[in-house]
Amino acid sequence: MNPLAIDVLVIGAGPAGAAAARAAAAKGLAVICVDRCAEVGLPVQCAEFVPMPLLRTVHETDSRVQDVAGMLTVLPSGLQHHSAFPGIMIDRARFDQGLAKLAQAAGAQLETRCQFLAWDGEVARLRRGTGEAFTVRPRLLIGADGPHSLVAEAVGLPHQEVVYTRQYTVPLLRPYADTDIFLSDAFPGGYGWLFPRGPVANLGLGADRHFEDNLKLPLEQLHRQMVARGIIGEAILGRTGGAIPVGGIRRMVHGNVVLAGDAAGLTHPITGAGIPAAVISGEGAGLAAADYLAGDGDALESYAEDMQDQFGPALARAVQRRKSLEAVWRQPAAQEDRVMRSGWIAFDEYYAA
Ligand SMILES: Cc1cc2nc3c(=O)[nH]c(=O)nc-3n(C[C@H](O)[C@H](O)[C@H](O)COP(=O)(O)OP(=O)(O)OC[C@H]3O[C@@H](n4cnc5c(N)ncnc54)[C@H](O)[C@@H]3O)c2cc1C
Numbered sequence: 001m002n003p004l005a006i007d008v009l010v011i012g013a014g015p016a017g018a019a020a021a022r023a024a025a026a027k028g029l030a031v032i033c034v035d036r037c038a039e040v041g042l043p044v045q046c047a048e049f050v051p052m053p054l055l056r057t058v059h060e061t062d063s064r065v066q067d068v069a070g071m072l073t074v075l076p077s078g079l080q081h082h083s084a085f086p087g088i089m090i091d092r093a094r095f096d097q098g099l100a101k102l103a104q105a106a107g108a109q110l111e112t113r114c115q116f117l118a119w120d121g122e123v124a125r126l127r128r129g130t131g132e133a134f135t136v137r138p139r140l141l142i143g144a145d146g147p148h149s150l151v152a153e154a155v156g157l158p159h160q161e162v163v164y165t166r167q168y169t170v171p172l173l174r175p176y177a178d179t180d181i182f183l184s185d186a187f188p189g190g191y192g193w194l195f196p197r198g199p200v201a202n203l204g205l206g207a208d209r210h211f212e213d214n215l216k217l218p219l220e221q222l223h224r225q226m227v228a229r230g231i232i233g234e235a236i237l238g239r240t241g242g243a244i245p246v247g248g249i250r251r252m253v254h255g256n257v258v259l260a261g262d263a264a265g266l267t268h269p270i271t272g273a274g275i276p277a278a279v280i281s282g283e284g285a286g287l288a289a290a291d292y293l294a295g296d297g298d299a300l301e302s303y304a305e306d307m308q309d310q311f312g313p314a315l316a317r318a319v320q321r322r323k324s325l326e327a328v329w330r331q332p333a334a335q336e337d338r339v340m341r342s343g344w345i346a347f348d349e350y351y352a353a
Pocket of ligand 1: 017117145165278
């Protein structure tokens with residue numbers, strides 16, 4: 001069968017893919033967005049925090065659960081540091097599903113249970129959940145397929161460096177307005193977190209597999225500590241986890257293939273925050289697609305430059321801080337508050353030249 005001809009094929013219906021499909025469809029392009037999952041947004045693999053600048057999208061998707069005012073960072077010595085950290089805890093499934101609905105409302109066609117398999121430079125090969133294989137010939141392909149992007153691999157990029165995470169949803173015994181961050185050698189290459197979400201909290205951690213590949217034990221320990229402090233109940237209401245890219249920005253434009261979100265390495269390598277960059281880059285990729293297909297030959301490179309301008313300096317700093325910390329994990333220096341302060345965004349030392 002002949003490949004299906006289309007303006008834009010978007011792989012992945014996470015925040016980056018849905019935002020891209022929405023923006024491109026709103027510009028009048030014929031867009032198909034596919035996701036291998038049965039249902040957009042599920043399973044949730046997220047701590048569900050977004051910063052205030054994403055408020056418009058939170059409103060649009062009706063996904064707000066509670067506000068967060070500050071961040072309490074707990075250093076290895078037990079010393080605590082409080083800083084302002086205004087943001088919103090969202091229902092991530094609702095957020096992703098809301099964005100996908102907005103893309104459909106703009107005219108994009110969404111197909112779930114549909115997996116991207118390969119790209120030969122002109123034609124994409126896909127397979128439906130039914131087992132049926134088919135091909136699509138897009139004028140432009142957008143890879144928004146997350147940290148283990150097959151689209152990025154298909155255009156020749158190596159696997160991204162990632163940190164793995166594990167998270168429990170637990171009952172919260174009292175209302176909580178802050179997020180707690182735990183810096184410790186127990187979570188080498190990552191950190192522990194508690195994000196309050198109404199009557200529950202997301203309690204999790206990330207760590208670098210080079211130093212620690214068993215995330216269950218440190219998370220159980222963190223869980224016990226928080227139960228003992230009377231902050232959370234013992235029950236574990238849900239379990240999740242996932243990979244977070246930590247290598248920084250990758251080349252985003254490869255001929256008529258464009259990457260966005262985690263696939264482009266836009267996630268913050270220290271905090272793991274990637275939803276804002278996914279939405280912004282997805283939207284940027286969709287708009288650039290429209291300009292490019294309307295004849296602006298520079299539109300895709302302009303998109304890449306814009307993303308570099310917006311995210312490059314912060315990501316470069318974070319990559320550099322990770323490298324400094326890598327040298328000390330599992331060594332006495334990793335127990336020093338001074339060292340941990342230089343690697344965490346709440347402290348002035350992090351921003352020092
Ligand atoms: C445990 C955890 C906690 C996190 N907490 C936060 C947080 O609190 N705040 C924050 O800002 N960020 C957080 N992040 C990061 C954030 O979740 C990601 O940065 C964000 O999801 C990136 O969006 P995306 O659209 O680029 O990719 P994704 O959300 O990963 O979406 C990619 C989509 O592509 C689909 N896909 C993949 N391969 C294929 C294929 N071959 N064919 C078809 N479809 C495919 C997937 O099914 C998926 O739906 C967290 C990550 C993890 C793992």
